[in-house]
Amino acid sequence: MDRVATIRDVAARAGVSIATVSRVLNGSGNATPETMEKVRAAASDLSFRPSTIGRNLKAARTRTVGVLVPSLTNPVFAESVAGIQDAAAEAGYSVLIASTDYDPGREVRAIEGLLSNRVEGLVLTVADADRSGSLDTLDEVRLPYVLAYNQPERVPRAHVSVDNVAASRAVVERMSALGHRRIGMIAGRFRQSDRSRRRHAGWLAALGDAGLPPGPVVEVDFNETRLAHRLAPFLEGPERPTAFFASNDMLALATIRALRDLGLSVPDDVSVCGFDGIEVGRLMAPSLATLVQPARAMGATAFECLRTGFSGELQGRAVMLPFTLRPGESLGPAPSTSSQALSERRHTQS
Amino acid sequence: MDRVATIRDVAARAGVSIATVSRVLNGSGNATPETMEKVRAAASDLSFRPSTIGRNLKAARTRTVGVLVPSLTNPVFAESVAGIQDAAAEAGYSVLIASTDYDPGREVRAIEGLLSNRVEGLVLTVADADRSGSLDTLDEVRLPYVLAYNQPERVPRAHVSVDNVAASRAVVERMSALGHRRIGMIAGRFRQSDRSRRRHAGWLAALGDAGLPPGPVVEVDFNETRLAHRLAPFLEGPERPTAFFASNDMLALATIRALRDLGLSVPDDVSVCGFDGIEVGRLMAPSLATLVQPARAMGATAFECLRTGFSGELQGRAVMLPFTLRPGESLGPAPSTSSQALSERRHTQS
DNA sequence: CGGGCGCATGGAAACGTTTCCATTCTTCAC
DNA sequence: GTGAAGAATGGAAACGTTTCCATGCGCCCG
Numbered sequence: 006m007d008r009v010a011t012i013r014d015v016a017a018r019a020g021v022s023i024a025t026v027s028r029v030l031n032g033s034g035n036a037t038p039e040t041m042e043k044v045r046a047a048a049s050d051l052s053f054r055p056s057t058i059g060r061n062l063k064a065a066r067t068r069t070v071g072v073l074v075p076s077l078t079n080p081v082f083a084e085s086v087a088g089i090q091d092a093a094a095e096a097g098y099s100v101l102i103a104s105t106d107y108d109p110g111r112e113v114r115a116i117e118g119l120l121s122n123r124v125e126g127l128v129l130t131v132a133d134a135d136r137s138g139s140l141d142t143l144d145e146v147r148l149p150y151v152l153a154y155n156q157p158e159r160v161p162r163a164h165v166s167v168d169n170v171a172a173s174r175a176v177v178e179r180m181s182a183l184g185h186r187r188i189g190m191i192a193g194r195f196r197q198s199d200r201s202r203r204r205h206a207g208w209l210a211a212l213g214d215a216g217l218p219p220g221p222v223v224e225v226d227f228n229e230t231r232l233a234h235r236l237a238p239f240l241e242g243p244e245r246p247t248a249f250f251a252s253n254d255m256l257a258l259a260t261i262r263a264l265r266d267l268g269l270s271v272p273d274d275v276s277v278c279g280f281d282g283i284e285v286g287r288l289m290a291p292s293l294a295t296l297v298q299p300a301r302a303m304g305a306t307a308f309e310c311l312r313t314g315f316s317g318e319l320q321g322r323a324v325m326l327p328f329t330l331r332p333g334e335s336l337g338p339a340p341s342t343s344s345q346a347l348s349e350r351r352h353t354q355s
Numbered sequence: 356m357d358r359v360a361t362i363r364d365v366a367a368r369a370g371v372s373i374a375t376v377s378r379v380l381n382g383s384g385n386a387t388p389e390t391m392e393k394v395r396a397a398a399s400d401l402s403f404r405p406s407t408i409g410r411n412l413k414a415a416r417t418r419t420v421g422v423l424v425p426s427l428t429n430p431v432f433a434e435s436v437a438g439i440q441d442a443a444a445e446a447g448y449s450v451l452i453a454s455t456d457y458d459p460g461r462e463v464r465a466i467e468g469l470l471s472n473r474v475e476g477l478v479l480t481v482a483d484a485d486r487s488g489s490l491d492t493l494d495e496v497r498l499p500y501v502l503a504y505n506q507p508e509r510v511p512r513a514h515v516s517v518d519n520v521a522a523s524r525a526v527v528e529r530m531s532a533l534g535h536r537r538i539g540m541i542a543g544r545f546r547q548s549d550r551s552r553r554r555h556a557g558w559l560a561a562l563g564d565a566g567l568p569p570g571p572v573v574e575v576d577f578n579e580t581r582l583a584h585r586l587a588p589f590l591e592g593p594e595r596p597t598a599f600f601a602s603n604d605m606l607a608l609a610t611i612r613a614l615r616d617l618g619l620s621v622p623d624d625v626s627v628c629g630f631d632g633i634e635v636g637r638l639m640a641p642s643l644a645t646l647v648q649p650a651r652a653m654g655a656t657a658f659e660c661l662r663t664g665f666s667g668e669l670q671g672r673a674v675m676l677p678f679t680l681r682p683g684e685s686l687g688p689a690p691s692t693s694s695q696a697l698s699e700r701r702h703t704q705s
Numbered sequence: 706c707g708g709g710c711g712c713a714t715g716g717a718a719a720c721g722t723t724t725c726c727a728t729t730c731t732t733c734a735c
Numbered sequence: 736g737t738g739a740a741g742a743a744t745g746g747a748a749a750c751g752t753t754t755c756c757a758t759g760c761g762c763c764c765g
Contacts, residue, residue, distance in 0.1 A: 011720090011721055021744075023746095024724080024745060027723060028724090035743065035744095036742095036743070037742095040744085054467065054470050056473055056720095057471045058408050058472070059412060059720075060721075061722085062408050062412055063722050063724085063749070064722080077427070077434075077437045077440065078434050080430065083433045084428050086427055087428050090454050099453075103450070106441075114444070118449055123406055258635065288639075289638075290611070290612075361752085373716095373753095374714070374715060374716075374717095378714090384713085385712065387712095387713065387714095406750095406751055410751075412753095413719070413753045413754080414752080415720070
């Protein structure tokens, strides 16, 4: 009696067959007005909700998509998941979610789980789309998927992203226009992230075009949050960078924090620009200059691609979303007499 | 041929019955070593993954929990979802997620969807746990659920939260100890949020205990991000507050931003303390002082309560998690000669 | 040497739907 | 009035599992 009502209960109460109940409730086939009325009344009395699991079994489709992200606590992924969510709800799909916390073991288990749940497809962001066991598995079982944020270089895989190289160029060009000549980069591990590699490539290319020498590159781990000791070695001497490009916003925030801890002012001594466009960046002081990816649209678009079968026949296709450069107080003009002013201020401050 | 393998395919390939395949793969019942070997080989050849949907239908349990949050893009919810995720993965549960974006219509649809998917229980955060149609629905169908963050006042409902009143008192006591005598509050709409009401109550009580008059209360909408015009009226005159307590961190950030826009310095002119303990608060300048809720543990605990049947017989029970006050640069001592210093600075700045 | 016991295995039902097909009944045209 | 067409409805199969029950077999013990 605590059991939830089944279609059989409804049929019994309405005095019809289960076939009729099904037809009435799904609007398929015809039925007498009074039959429809009886059925609807019975269903409502019992607060009957068709079991999607029974339905799925029969229909061999689940109307469920899987989502796999490295972390929900990074706003850029949270936002993209929200976009997927919106689009999925709109289309009547459910969303089964899993996060990996950058743990390969958890990643394969998560994929196994989603596969067992017979999701119709996946939207996911992996560390390295060129070298991913999980993606190989998906290819093997022929389950459609669309990558978000990833931009595979060698293996053709359906993905939605921004043009990371062009976007990074835009950042560097901006810095260059502001008078910066020595521009460093803080980047996620190249071996672990296709995005980081691409963004580094764009940085390097733009520097070349501008005739500037590449500044220091600091590779850091995803969850590294104390960067002061990593940056300190590069901040001595007259050749020190006046600007840093961070390969994502969390790194940019950590960088700003570290620079402050080291007694430097942002942007007076050193400018910082991030990549992602997280919203909190607007609220802080100094507000974060960043290359904005349309995160919500990224998720929504990825879902839409998936739903419209984009990755079935059209495998390996890519959608590039537009990016914009959001100005912010963390990115200012290069200091004019940088070396003196800086040294003095640091002495008085410490 | 593009079909995924079923247990029947495995049985055929191994030359045994489906019953045997099921037993071997589930480790239930006995089987000859060579039979087990054959079955495992066949399953692996076909990369067979038992369909949880077939399994669920039979077992009448889905090993799936539903999660409903107002928004995934608020870090405090994202973090709690991550905690649920962790605990669920650990326990072999899948997580079906839905977000409402503070839209009641979306909320009921989301609940309907989760119900149809036959989740075994829900962890959710609603606007007002005392007046929620969704919760009434859940009570009606007797589906176990545990609230996270919510702290219902009148209706007994299982929940995991911090003691919002005590926590708010702690904030006010801290402010009072720092010399603040006029303390305002920025709060989410009371009608829409039990948390906001509780935190307001704590604020009020603590002020009373300290013999301080209640400062201005500014009620704002959830997604209101430009607060300058709302705050401006309260920042004139000698009786203006020297500190604001914001009922959540997003509001605190918006408040700091607004104060800066109005030419005030945080914390030299006005202090601000938030509530939630979001991580980004640490990274910004000034770093955010905030009442820290253990968000991840909140999610994990809520899931655990759900799993262990907490809300079945033990309906209406509550778990209170410990909170801490995280100091931050946004909360400093009250300005000594506040009125003169402030007025002058404002004039020179604007 | 025979009876019984226990182990390995298979057959079949059940879970909650949808849907094909068959059946009954109405109705209309000739 | 008769036949056919079509509408309303019901019966039953199917989806992929798990699990109860039955069957067959080998072996041990008396």
